[in-house]
Amino acid sequence: MLNKLSPLLKSALADFRRDKVRTALTSLGIMIGVMSVVMLIALGLGLKNYISGQFENLGANLVMILPGSGFTGEGGGSFGGQGLVGGAEFDEKDIRDLRKVEGLEYVVPLVFKSGLIQGEKDEKVASIMGVNEDYFELMNSKILSGVIFDKTDVSNNAKVAVLGYSLAEEIFEKANEAVGKSVRTQGIRLKVIGVIEKTGDREQDSAVIMPYSTTFGSINPQKTFWSIYLGVPSEEEVESVSSEAEKVLLKRYEEDDFAITEQAEILTTVNQIFGMINLVLVAIGSISLLVGGVGIMNIMYATVTERTKEIGIRRAVGARRSDILTQFLTESLVLSLFGGLAGLLLSAALVALIRIWFPVAMNLTAVIVAFGVSSAIGIFFGVFPAKKAAALSPIEAIRYE
Amino acid sequence: MNSSIIELKDIYKSWMIGDEEEFVALKGVNLSIKQGEFSAITGPSGSGKSTLMHVIGLLDKPTSGEVVIDNKNILSLDDDETSTLRSEFVGFVFQQFNLLNKLTVQENILLPTTYARKKFAYNPLERAEYLMDRFGILSKRSSYPNKISGGQQQRVAIARSLIMNPRLILADEPTGNLDTKTGDEIMKLFQELNETEKITIVLVTHEPDIAKKTRRSIHVLDGMVTTT
Numbered sequence: 001m002l003n004k005l006s007p008l009l010k011s012a013l014a015d016f017r018r019d020k021v022r023t024a025l026t027s028l029g030i031m032i033g034v035m036s037v038v039m040l041i042a043l044g045l046g047l048k049n050y051i052s053g054q055f056e057n058l059g060a061n062l063v064m065i066l067p068g069s070g071f072t073g074e075g076g077g078s079f080g081g082q083g084l085v086g087g088a089e090f091d092e093k094d095i096r097d098l099r100k101v102e103g104l105e106y107v108v109p110l111v112f113k114s115g116l117i118q119g120e121k122d123e124k125v126a127s128i129m130g131v132n133e134d135y136f137e138l139m140n141s142k143i144l145s146g147v148i149f150d151k152t153d154v155s156n157n158a159k160v161a162v163l164g165y166s167l168a169e170e171i172f173e174k175a176n177e178a179v180g181k182s183v184r185t186q187g188i189r190l191k192v193i194g195v196i197e198k199t200g201d202r203e204q205d206s207a208v209i210m211p212y213s214t215t216f217g218s219i220n221p222q223k224t225f226w227s228i229y230l231g232v233p234s235e236e237e238v239e240s241v242s243s244e245a246e247k248v249l250l251k252r253y254e255e256d257d258f259a260i261t262e263q264a265e266i267l268t269t270v271n272q273i274f275g276m277i278n279l280v281l282v283a284i285g286s287i288s289l290l291v292g293g294v295g296i297m298n299i300m301y302a303t304v305t306e307r308t309k310e311i312g313i314r315r316a317v318g319a320r321r322s323d324i325l326t327q328f329l330t331e332s333l334v335l336s337l338f339g340g341l342a343g344l345l346l347s348a349a350l351v352a353l354i355r356i357w358f359p360v361a362m363n364l365t366a367v368i369v370a371f372g373v374s375s376a377i378g379i380f381f382g383v384f385p386a387k388k389a390a391a392l393s394p395i396e397a398i399r400y401e
Numbered sequence: 402m403n404s405s406i407i408e409l410k411d412i413y414k415s416w417m418i419g420d421e422e423e424f425v426a427l428k429g430v431n432l433s434i435k436q437g438e439f440s441a442i443t444g445p446s447g448s449g450k451s452t453l454m455h456v457i458g459l460l461d462k463p464t465s466g467e468v469v470i471d472n473k474n475i476l477s478l479d480d481d482e483t484s485t486l487r488s489e490f491v492g493f494v495f496q497q498f499n500l501l502n503k504l505t506v507q508e509n510i511l512l513p514t515t516y517a518r519k520k521f522a523y524n525p526l527e528r529a530e531y532l533m534d535r536f537g538i539l540s541k542r543s544s545y546p547n548k549i550s551g552g553q554q555q556r557v558a559i560a561r562s563l564i565m566n567p568r569l570i571l572a573d574e575p576t577g578n579l580d581t582k583t584g585d586e587i588m589k590l591f592q593e594l595n596e597t598e599k600i601t602i603v604l605v606t607h608e609p610d611i612a613k614k615t616r617r618s619i620h621v622l623d624g625m626v627t628t629t
Binding site: 394 | 455460480485501
């Protein structure tokens, strides 16, 4: 078999060398077919990765307690927090009560305000947040430089601050040089002890975050909290913990005074969106495979049909039908594999390049399907017209125009 | 008397033109080609002489009748067997040369040997070199057919038809695409091959001058052989 195949391969390769334009066009067709599928899927996956990355920052196991009727109620206001009127005014007693709820990992009080923040280089109106040390764990914040504040800082009302990346970048020369310097806001001076990595969440990235106790002066004289975040170890416990927390708060407040929102509810919606994105990806992949396939089909069909005369000549000098088929099969196979591999290599290079800006990803299934289907189409439409031409009598094939 | 190398018995060939009309190209042809003959199939265009040649050359199957080679009706052979027989029994020379432009002169001449099933009693490359040398195209062995003259291309085609050492050479208007001088040279080559090597040659032509140079004239008119 092998010593029968090698002269065939040699003759196919020799053929390509002599017919460079046809070879280039045909393998280009297959290359583009493979590349379009792999790239479209890679871009789609990139979009998915990007969106899911954004949502991961929010934390799936987060329960938010807001005064009033929360997100959905009248006057509930936006996440920005300015428009919250009425309802409960949470304080440290609520925190202590909520800590008694079983199954809770974190209880984080949240003070939220907008205000001017002055740095070394510039000043900016941004979010002022007062939280406890658990906030960073709860929000999956990663420290870029310096440290985050701890329990001691919270109990000592330490005048320290952790800056969001964008804010640090704007009010200091360089984001990671902010550590050790100080910022001023609302009449107090805070020492910057850390900068957290960019999260993609604008609120978070442009905030100055300090111990909540530190806000209990000029920023927050009433010593109340805008919201309380609860962290639950796993998604399954979210529901039970929410109802426990509700019971605790009902001892002190009316039902309408507060609202409990689970992040998991949002996550369900997000998962539905992902399901849809996946479907769309499959659709995009199929369409590009179809388009690529039709391209490959056309060029293979055209080039082989054009060679009907050649087939006739070969038949006239003694080639059997099977000789013709083997020849065209070898040629299509080599062309398809060559074009397919070139498409894959080019896609890989492009993906590596785009990854610098956008989290695109090669998907093995997409690669296999794109390569497989394109090669199959290439081979089929390389062999099928040849089979048709070989079925003609040699003289019909020679005269074919 | 020489024996027949191929015999045609009551050959009909027809095909449909459109859905209704049937065109009959050959109407009961009986013909025998003998070993060592040099014959010309003549006739006006449309008379069926090319069709007759294609049937003799196993390029096309007749609608009915018998084609007998070595006492065997080859119409009962399947396509693979016909291909093999075609490669060993007959060599073609076409009016349009029908060389593959992407193969060199030498590769074109050797093309039939790549499809051969038999063991060669000679070295095909040596035979190709001998033929190229004899036909004065050895210096063009690495050229491509579209880079050489028509006369040279037809010499390549004749060399290709001889590479398998066939029993019969069929030439369809071999001088039709050549000027008179080159045509005469090609005819001289055929005559020489027939006289010195006793190769059986049948050529199709509508030119009486060409036909005169052969030793037997098979006249075809209206799908029938009128004089042999």
